Amino acid sequence: MNILYIDTSSNQQITVGLIRDDKKNLITETIGKQKAQVVLPMIEKVLVKEKVSIKDINAVEVVAGPGSFTGLRVGVAIANALSYSLSIPINKKPIGEFVVPIYE
Numbered sequence: 001m002n003i004l005y006i007d008t009s010s011n012q013q014i015t016v017g018l019i020r021d022d023k024k025n026l027i028t029e030t031i032g033k034q035k036a037q038v039v040l041p042m043i044e045k046v047l048v049k050e051k052v053s054i055k056d057i058n059a060v061e062v063v064a065g066p067g068s069f070t071g072l073r074v075g076v077a078i079a080n081a082l083s084y085s086l087s088i089p090i091n092k093k094p095i096g097e098f099v100v101p102i103y104e
Contacts, residue, residue, distance in 0.1 A: 002052055003059045004043065004082065008035055008075030009067025016042040018050045019061065025050060035074045043078075057082070060090045065102030072101035 003019040005026065014035065017026030027046055031038050047054060062079035065072050080098045083090035091099050 001058045002056050003061050004046075004057045004079075005061050006039065006043070006075045006079050007063040008039060008071040009063045009065060010071065011068045014038055014042060014071075014075075016046050018046050018052060020050070035071050039074060039078055054082075054086070057086060057088060059088050059092075062091060062099055064091065064099050066104040069101075069103055072103065076101045 001020070005015070005017045005019055005024065007015040013028050013030050015026050015028040016039065017024050019025075025046070027042060027049075029038060029042060060079045060083050062075050064076055076099050079090055082088075083095075083098070087095055089095050090097070093099065
């Protein structure tokens, strides 16, 4: 099982990775204000590093909060879009259900 992990809850860093056999292979990057521009290239970087195609992803796990308003919106939107387009579950919800950000 290949689970794509996305954490954009912090104002200082973004973490993206692949969870396989309960092992997390994560990359973290320090960021400025460019959250939206950084996440997709990071996902591509992880998939290439792990030799996995986007079509090989079986589920998405995203940190929905609490956290940075903009960061959560970016991460959750990308995760929901991938879940919908690939017809895979997100945060262990049934296929077709979306995750809503949790703001404090």
